[in-house]
Amino acid sequence: MARPRKLRRVCDLPERNVFAPLKGENGDNQIIFMTVEEYETIRLIDLEGLNQEECANRMNIARTTAQRIYYDARKKLAEFLVNGGMLKIHGGDYKLCKDFDSPHRCGRCRRHGFGKQIFNYTEEE
Numbered sequence: 001m002a003r004p005r006k007l008r009r010v011c012d013l014p015e016r017n018v019f020a021p022l023k024g025e026n027g028d029n030q031i032i033f034m035t036v037e038e039y040e041t042i043r044l045i046d047l048e049g050l051n052q053e054e055c056a057n058r059m060n061i062a063r064t065t066a067q068r069i070y071y072d073a074r075k076k077l078a079e080f081l082v083n084g085g086m087l088k089i090h091g092g093d094y095k096l097c098k099d100f101d102s103p104h105r106c107g108r109c110r111r112h113g114f115g116k117q118i119f120n121y122t123e124e125e
Contacts, residue, residue, distance in 0.1 A: 007095040008037040009060040017089040030085030035092030038073035045070055
């Protein structure tokens with residue numbers, strides 16, 4: 001029997017989960033599916049500038065797993081940008097930070113207070 005998959009920690013679901021060209025043809029109406037954890041690795045590594053090890057720590061997974069998820073996500077993004085079609089983000093093996101046992105959610109990302117403690121800024125700024 002296979003070992004059950006470990007749930008990946010994700011800070012939040014994406015605000016938008018469907019992306020497609022505004023005008024013109026939609027290719028062959030090809031739909032590319034990206035999982036929520038693939039989206040999270042793109043957000044953590046490319047947007048927040050974390051390395052793969054830091055990303056893996058935040059997501060509560062091994063570095064090699066984060067590397068594989070990130071590679072799959074980049075490949076899907078490249079396919080979407082080059083070939084067009086539609087990109088949909090949904091599904092996967094994840095658990096939101098707020099659903100973990102920690103009373104302060106993940107406590108490590110800006111969305112839940114980490115950046116505020118380090119950079120000392122408030123919501124009004």
